[in-house]
Amino acid sequence: GLLGDGAPGPLPRTLTRRVHVGPVAVGGGAPVAVQSMTCTPTQDPAATLAQVAALAEEGCEIVRVAVPSADALDGFGEVCAESPLPVVADIHFDHRLALGACARGASALRINPGNIGSWAKVDAVIDAAGEAGIPIRIGVNAGSLDPAVDAREDLTQPEKLVESALSFVRHFEGRGFPDIVLSAKTHSVPSTIRTNRELSARIPTVPLHLGVTEAGGLGPATVKNSVALGVLLSEGIGDTVRVSITAPPEEEVRVAWNILQSVGLRRRGPEIVSCPTCGRCRIDLMGLASQVEERLRGVEAPITVAVMGCVVNGPGEARAADIGIAGGDGQGLLIAGGESLGSVPEGRLLDALMEEIDRRYGDGPRP
Numbered sequence: 001g002l003l004g005d006g007a008p009g010p011l012p013r014t015l016t017r018r019v020h021v022g023p024v025a026v027g028g029g030a031p032v033a034v035q036s037m038t039c040t041p042t043q044d045p046a047a048t049l050a051q052v053a054a055l056a057e058e059g060c061e062i063v064r065v066a067v068p069s070a071d072a073l074d075g076f077g078e079v080c081a082e083s084p085l086p087v088v089a090d091i092h093f094d095h096r097l098a099l100g101a102c103a104r105g106a107s108a109l110r111i112n113p114g115n116i117g118s119w120a121k122v123d124a125v126i127d128a129a130g131e132a133g134i135p136i137r138i139g140v141n142a143g144s145l146d147p148a149v150d151a152r153e154d155l156t157q158p159e160k161l162v163e164s165a166l167s168f169v170r171h172f173e174g175r176g177f178p179d180i181v182l183s184a185k186t187h188s189v190p191s192t193i194r195t196n197r198e199l200s201a202r203i204p205t206v207p208l209h210l211g212v213t214e215a216g217g218l219g220p221a222t223v224k225n226s227v228a229l230g231v232l233l234s235e236g237i238g239d240t241v242r243v244s245i246t247a248p249p250e251e252e253v254r255v256a257w258n259i260l261q262s263v264g265l266r267r268r269g270p271e272i273v274s275c276p277t278c279g280r281c282r283i284d285l286m287g288l289a290s291q292v293e294e295r296l297r298g299v300e301a302p303i304t305v306a307v308m309g310c311v312v313n314g315p316g317e318a319r320a321a322d323i324g325i326a327g328g329d330g331q332g333l334l335i336a337g338g339e340s341l342g343s344v345p346e347g348r349l350l351d352a353l354m355e356e357i358d359r360r361y362g363d364g365p366r367p
């Protein structure tokens with residue numbers, strides 16, 4: 001059969017240690033946490049907090065904020081104080097920024113030990129995080145590998161990422177700091193899969209943060225992240241995800257939730273079942289489906305909504321869903337709870353569907 005290739009079943013997620021980013025548990029069997037990163041200047045805490053609020057609204061659970069220079073530290077502190085989500089300080093190059101972020105309320109740090117300058121400086125960061133009681137994500141990236149590892153011609157890219165990551169993990173653990181999450185990122189899907197499989201096998205207790213980085217615009221980035229994260233999450237690998245997209249970060253959160261929903265790990269909000277349409281369809285189903293998607297944004301009820309083009313599969317899918325419509329000629333059949341509620345003219349279909357959802361599932365769609 002399909003799984004008859006001797007492949008092992010999913011790794012139990014409980015193999016990893018659990019860390020806490022503010023109130024959010026990561027690893028140890030906790031739900032795979034969704035994170036994203038703000039792209040506003042951290043020096044502008046009002047703009048950054050507005051973006052954090054928008055991310056929280058979409059279901060983001062952990063937010064990362066860049067601390068690129070000392071003049072961003074005060075803004076970072078304000079964001080930490082007001083943010084509804086735990087805030088991770090993203091630090092590169094200057095370890096003093098990490099110490100400053102600890103003092104200003106960071107819920108976690110993200111550093112790449114390879115670009116901090118020396119082990120002594122990395123140790124200063126580890127000690128500060130230890131005192132603050134916050135975890136550190138060790139973020140290794142193909143674009144900023146330790147030059148000594150990067151230069152090795154005997155290693156493939158995944159091997160370089162793994163080598164680098166393992167040396168950092170050993171260092172942190174050797175210093176008595178187990179409160180780590182590890183990420184090893186590249187823009188390549190096969191490298192992402194191989195690297196994380198290897199990490200999971202070699203250091204099975206370290207929680208992994210997954211993501212395909214520098215993945216491009218919404219369409220390509222969605223595909224790359226879905227393929228890589230879909231494979232890894234289905235194998236039980238990965239404790240938190242960040243989907244990188246060159247687009248407003250709310251998109252990252254929507255895609256991340258869609259991935260978690262697709263692999264059956266988590267569920268948030270409605271799922272739309274809509275057909276691709278074909279020559280049988282006699283209503284503007286594509287327009288209708290995108291309007292339904294738009295109007296369902298922000299609805300948290302985990303309902304299934306079918307938006308189907310005709311009577312071939314429409315009534316069946318709509319009856320199996322919580323609610324749905326099946327298109328006819330200039331009209332559509334509204335079906336809820338498995339029962340037909342009758343035909344509605346095409347011009348009224350969207351409103352009739354949304355009114356019925358509102359009536360049945362309480363929290364109601366937005367205007």
Ligand code: SF4
Pocket residue numbers: 275276277278279280281308309310311312313314
């Ligand atoms: Fe075509 Fe009808 Fe199937 Fe939609 S439900 S793809 S319109 S046959």
